[in-house]
Amino acid sequence: MQAEIAVLRFGLGARAGDLASAAGDPRAWLKAQVKGPAPLAVDTALTPSDQIFAGFLAARDQKQKLKQAAAADRADPKVIVNAVREAYQPHYRAQVLARAQSAALTQRPFAERLVHFWSNHFAVSADKGVVFGLAGTLENEAIRPHVAGRFVDLLLAVEQHPAMIAFLDNQYSVGKDSMAAQYASRLRGPAPDAPKGRFGINENLAREILELHTLGVNGGYSQADVTSFAQIITGWSIGGGKGRLAGGVPGRFYYRDNLHEPGPKVFLGKTYTEQGQRQGEAVLADLARRPETARFIATKLVRHFIADDPPPAAVERVSRAFTYSGGDLPHVYAALIEAPEAWEPAARKFKTPEDFVFSTLRALNVSPAQPEEVIRTFDLLGQRQYTPGSPAGWPDTSKSWDGSDALMHRVLWASRVGAKYENGVEPAELAAASLGHYARRETITALRRATSSGQAVALLLMSPEFQRR
Numbered sequence: 342m343q344a345e346i347a348v349l350r351f352g353l354g355a356r357a358g359d360l361a362s363a364a365g366d367p368r369a370w371l372k373a374q375v376k377g378p379a380p381l382a383v384d385t386a387l388t389p390s391d392q393i394f395a396g397f398l399a400a401r402d403q404k405q406k407l408k409q410a411a412a413a414d415r416a417d418p419k420v421i422v423n424a425v426r427e428a429y430q431p432h433y434r435a436q437v438l439a440r441a442q443s444a445a446l447t448q449r450p451f452a453e454r455l456v457h458f459w460s461n462h463f464a465v466s467a468d469k470g471v472v473f474g475l476a477g478t479l480e481n482e483a484i485r486p487h488v489a490g491r492f493v494d495l496l497l498a499v500e501q502h503p504a505m506i507a508f509l510d511n512q513y514s515v516g517k518d519s520m521a522a523q524y525a526s527r528l529r530g531p532a533p534d535a536p537k538g539r540f541g542i543n544e545n546l547a548r549e550i551l552e553l554h555t556l557g558v559n560g561g562y563s564q565a566d567v568t569s570f571a572q573i574i575t576g577w578s579i580g581g582g583k584g585r586l587a588g589g590v591p592g593r594f595y596y597r598d599n600l601h602e603p604g605p606k607v608f609l610g611k612t613y614t615e616q617g618q619r620q621g622e623a624v625l626a627d628l629a630r631r632p633e634t635a636r637f638i639a640t641k642l643v644r645h646f647i648a649d650d651p652p653p654a655a656v657e658r659v660s661r662a663f664t665y666s667g668g669d670l671p672h673v674y675a676a677l678i679e680a681p682e683a684w685e686p687a688a689r690k691f692k693t694p695e696d697f698v699f700s701t702l703r704a705l706n707v708s709p710a711q712p713e714e715v716i717r718t719f720d721l722l723g724q725r726q727y728t729p730g731s732p733a734g735w736p737d738t739s740k741s742w743d744g745s746d747a748l749m750h751r752v753l754w755a756s757r758v759g760a761k762y763e764n765g766v767e768p769a770e771l772a773a774a775s776l777g778h779y780a781r782r783e784t785i786t787a788l789r790r791a792t793s794s795g796q797a798v799a800l801l802l803m804s805p806e807f808q809r810r
Contacts, residue, residue, distance in 0.1 A: 342686055343367045345777040349810045350683070350690070351646060352450030354700025355775045359450070371451045371678050375489040375671050380452040382481050384439035390478035390503050391580075393432050394592025397471065398581050400428035429474030433467060434712035436477025437726045441715045445702035452488065455674070457695065458645055459484045462638075463499045463554060464734030465508040467727040475504035476727035492638070492668030493629035500550060500625060501594040503579045509732065512578040514543035514571060516602025524599075542602075547571035549732045555628040557637035562609060569608045574621040576601035635663035641737075642673070647682050648689040649738040655680040688779065688809035691739035694722035696810060697751060701758060701802055704775035721750050752803055759799030768797035779806045 347367035348359045363370040374380075447453045460480045467476040483502040487495035499505055506512055515521055547570040552558050576597045580589025589595030596618040605614045608624055615623045628634055639659035643651040655677075662676030677683065692700065698718055702708060709715050719725050723742075729735045736742075768788035772780040784804045791797035801807055 342778050343684060345779050346684055346686070347371055348450070349700075349776070349779065350688070351454065351678070353444050353447070353454055353696070354450075354703040354810075355777065356445075356450075356703040357706050357774060359703075360774070360777050368678050372671075372675055374449040374451040375455070375674055379486045380443075380447065380449050380456060380488065381485060382439045383443040383446055384435065387435055387439055387477070387481060388432055389592075390475055390482060391590055391592030393429070393474045393478065394503055394579065394581065396428050397474065398591055426470065426473065429470075432474035433477070433727070434716070436481070437715050437719075438709060438712040440477065440480070440726060441699070441702070442708045444699040445708040450703075455488050456480060456485055458642070459488060459495065461729070461734040461737070462641060463505065464729050464732055465504050465727070466729050466731065467725075468730060469508055471507045472504055475507065478502075479504040480727075489671055489674075490669075491629075492634075492663070492670055492673075493626055495670070496554065496625055496629050497622060499554070500546070500574075501577065503592055503594065506546065506577060506579055506594070509545035509549060510543050511546040511574065512582075514546075514575045514577075515541060515600045516572055516575040517541065518603060519575065519601055520599040542568065542571045542575065544568065544571040546577070547574060550625075550628070553732055553734075555637065556631065556633040557640075560631075560633040560637065566609055569606050570624060572602040573606050573608065573613065573624055576618065577621060629668050632660075632664055635660045635668075638673070639663055642677055643680070643682075645737055646677060646690075647680070649740075652680075652682040655682045688806065690810050691743050692808055692810055693735065693737075693742055694719060694724035694747075694751075695735075697802075697808070698722065698754075700775075700807070700810070701755075704771065704801075704807075705758075705762070705798075718754060721754055723747060723750065751808075752799075755799040755802040758802065759795040759797070761795070762798045763793055763795045766794040766798060768794065768801065771798070772801055775801070776806055781806055 344360050344363040344367050345355075347363045347370055348355045351371050352359065444450075444453055444457075463479070463484065465472050465476050465479055467473045479499065479502050483498040483505075484495065487498055544567055548567050551560060551562050551567060551570065556562060576599075578589075578595050578597045578600065579591075580593045580595035581591030582588075588597065598617055601617055605612050606620070607613075609627075611627070613620050613623055636656065639656045640651050642659055643655045647655055658680050659673060659676045663673050666672035715726070724735060768791060769785055772785055772788060781804070784801070784806065787800055787804075788797045791800055
């Protein structure tokens with residue numbers, strides 16, 4: 342049964358040969374997956390974020406020209422609305438397809454699941470216009486390269502990625518005593534026609550780093566700490582733009598010293614005297630080492646891999662590994678793998694739509710060829726890719742996914758999938774290959790009594806044991 346647990350609980354579902362590969366030493370099979378090179382997306386030719394963002398800036402300029410033309414009755418208003426979205430659409434589609442293909446084909450499913458875990462932990466949402474074409478680049482450029490490294494490096498890469506900065510509007514955060522604010526103040530002066538641009542601190546990124554990425558909502562920080570941290574990371578921005586936001590390579594992290602709030606700052610009782618960009622990096626390094634961060638990350642990992650109600654002993658084990666290793670993620674994952682609670686036979690995690698779809702692809706040994714089928718599937722099942730809707734990411738407990746309406750949509754999708762397999766599928770063999778010893782006798786009997794292979798596939802996908810991991 343341990344091979345099944347390794348493949349189904351820690352991985353993305355059983356693909357042909359996975360159960361046999363894990364059978365010898367399931368724990369070693371898992372640990373080996375986070376060694377060696379970073380787990381790359383199956384499509385390594387995806388357009389990088391800087392090129393995508395440069396296209397966004399060009400589309401935004403075109404949109405402005407269209408607005409001016411519309412004012413003179415020379416442009417269709419619908420074209421104006423769609424200009425930016427259409428520039429991003431091909432990139433979003435390519436990222437979604439590559440993600441599904443990677444999940445379906447990977448030979449390192451535990452590493453791939455960890456990529457998905459961290460992408461949801463550091464969530465951005467593609468329903469915000471400027472993030473629409475960038476959401477997948479955060480996963481591929483900031484998370485994949487660091488998923489088996491040190492947490493501090495992962496944290497820094499994510500917080501300095503243009504998708505995160507744009508999602509939480511940190512490029513617009515300006516220190517009240519910054520060079521830009523002082524210059525604007527002098528311009529306003531007594532002149533009645535001087536510019537009246539707003540300058541102020543935006544706390545979004547600082548708050549989410551503390552509440553969602555490191556310490557957790559009960560991590561012991563105050564509102565004063567949030568404000569101080571927001572001042573510390575003023576100037577963390579994105580290259581490109583015009584006026585006071587000009588400079589740097591479009592679409593890459595760019596530190597704008599003229600927006601930074603100068604001087605030492607007190608955060609969580611410590612005074613940071615570093616200058617400029619290094620001040621924020623020093624804070625992130627300290628946050629990555631704090632025991633509150635260790636426990637918060639451990640709790641989320643245990644909840645994701647073991648149970649909705651995380652067993653305290655497992656949380657303590659993983660938290661200690663995080664602290665003692667200085668956030669070395671392979672050590673953290675090893676502690677998770679060695680937790681006795683992780684190997685209890687009962688499948689306590691209800692599959693999210695992502696889990697359901699990706700495990701289906703692996704069970705049937707297929708990979709999607711067109712982005713439309715992936716997008717339509719997740720729209721139907723309620724987990725549109727890269728679109729959780731908030732920085733908190735998708736929920737990770739069964740109560741968010743097992744409602745009657747959600748289950749009916751799963752039945753509908755399973756029936757559509759089954760309709761493609763009216764011939765050539767032996768149901769009992771498919772159940773054994775995808776579930777191993779988790780396949781119940783009742784399920785095997787139902788599959789053999791099915792009127793067609795397609796009906797049997799649908800019954801297997803909707804069986805209680807396939808719906809859990």
